[in-house]
Amino acid sequence: MKNPFLTVVAAATLAAVTLTACSDPGAGDAGEPATASDWPAQDADLNGITLTVWAAQNSNKVPESVVSAFESSTGATVDVVTIPDPYEQSVQTKVATGDKPDLAFWQPTASQLTALNARTNLQPLDGAPWLDSYSGDLRGITGILDETRYAALITTPAVEGVYYNKQVFEQAGITETPANWDEFLAVARKLKGENVTPFFDFGAGTPWATQWWVQVQLADAAKDGLWERVNQNQEKFTDPTIQKAIDSYQGLIEEGLFNQNLKTATFEDQGAALLAGEAAMAIQVNSFFGQLQSLADTDELNEKIGFFPISPSGNVGTFIPDQSNALVAFRTGDAEREAAARQLLSFWLGDGYAGFVEAQSTVSLQDAVPTPAGVPQALLDVHASLGDAVGSMQALAVANPDLYLNLGDLIQGTKTSQEVAEATQAQFAELAKAIGTEGF
Structure with missing residues (x-):
């Protein structure tokens, strides 16, 4: 293979x-x-x-x-x-x-x-x-x-995936981690039905983690050459594949699956909330785990925090x-x-x-x-997921537009999901043209 x-x-x-x-x-x-x-x-x-x-x-x-x-x-x-x-x-x-x-x-x-x-x-x-x-x-x-x-x-290297609170899952009777995107959302809705906040994200300051929600939904398409087509101007952020992922993120927000302080929450709030069980899950990258390690020792992290990669059809991580x-x-x-x-x-x-x-x-x-004996299991699981991870926009596209800032505007209500895609595509095309990419 x-x-x-x-x-x-x-x-x-x-x-x-x-x-x-x-x-x-x-x-x-x-x-x-x-x-x-x-x-x-x-x-x-x-x-x-x-x-x-x-x-x-x-x-x-x-x-x-x-x-x-x-x-x-x-x-x-x-x-x-x-x-x-x-x-x-x-x-x-x-x-x-x-x-x-x-x-x-x-x-x-x-x-x-x-x-x-x-x-x-x-x-x-x-x-x-x-x-x-x-x-x-x-x-x-x-x-x-x-x-x-x-x-x-x-x-x-960082992998976009789901960090979750094991104790929250256990209390809700969830014994297995989701095996695909549909199961992931089913777990979130079950948690919401039990008055648990399923997801934590942040929209204040610099909301860089917002883009992970879109990119993990594109893992299957990335394997199928999405970013090569985007690089050649054969597919756009406004076309159905990426637009649908942006629409889905907006839909999850509107469904109330995120923390109530989504607009004002910060990166620092996210780790504390997940560790305390105030939210069940967060889609994040490795640097987020560094925040968790600053808040808890390895024993507590192993007891509370797990990790699984997610993609539309399975458990494929997005490499970034x-x-x-x-x-x-x-x-x-x-x-x-x-x-x-x-x-x-x-x-x-x-x-x-x-x-x-x-x-x-x-x-x-x-x-x-040797890897130190005290490395938390979640971090070992992140590393293991690299074996079949697929490239992110940052890894495979010729330019890196400000998708996360546009998604921050979506959270704040100043852009629609369609305007997010339009703004991101316009900037991508501008950047690609500036560096001389053929087709722009």
Whole structure:
């Protein structure tokens, strides 16, 4: 059976190569890929060197253990700076004005590497000494644009799926997790009938999780080439497949299956509500589990929180490496700091990796580094679901329009579901045309 990891990579890379051949927004002196000899020793002296790492609100605590160990080992100073949400747009705006960090958390998909003008702004990471340490197919799963590696994967690529409160299910007499979308909705309606809030989402601030509700409904279509057709302008967000998924999300809201404070709830509210049993389920990605881990220890999480992937016809996850999963290193023009940034990546995925996965209580991506015994079962289940996951819009489309912002407007009542699709399609077409994609 063809490995779905490689299907995702091939499609994303093909899309990236196609748009690059048409008109590369990052054209210019891209330099030569870094080779093994260009990577400093992990413990090389860096006294007097200060590195800046940009992180999002949900990833700014991730580097703590590595940064502390790296500073002790090398004498470097590493400043982690939180960039306000919406993170990706904020980073792109700053970079466009010439403001660059040494490293940043970044979504390692072809579309998002293109959005950052990788060839101009990022250091190529080919020849990195840690590449052969990845388990199985993880080396090639993401981080590549136009056959050049620009991102270092540090944690399990995110999967869109359902986190649920086991105790709420048990109290409602639900003994098995749903096996497809229809069963998923049947469980939600049963819970609502017993005065339990089935779903929790958030519409205040930056409602980035709204898009997962649409994308998991597109898993079967994605397997059938949806995003390739969208990339070729042969299918649109306003056509029945995607429009129906948006309409369905609106219908679930109107049915009252979500938390009553949907319009005002925030990301921080979501984890607390699920953990407390104030809601039964949330469609989310891996970074959400990091929030849960900040609120409860492994024993409590194993007791209360489970995970299952969902799709229209089964339990297929939707694969979406997000900014908390990977790092990129910038071209700053300072050769000493650029080398130090590569050194930090080598340390992170080298001598510092065992301590990192232990501190994060997360699944190891390296055969030589065991997954800590304390990793919660839900996170192990997320990692296991990658085996047959299908690519998301971010992984397979040539551009990443603001679907989530438009869905936030839907929640607030300022856009209809049709207007959400129209606005998203218009922006997608504009972005695809700007990067020279054929057919736009």
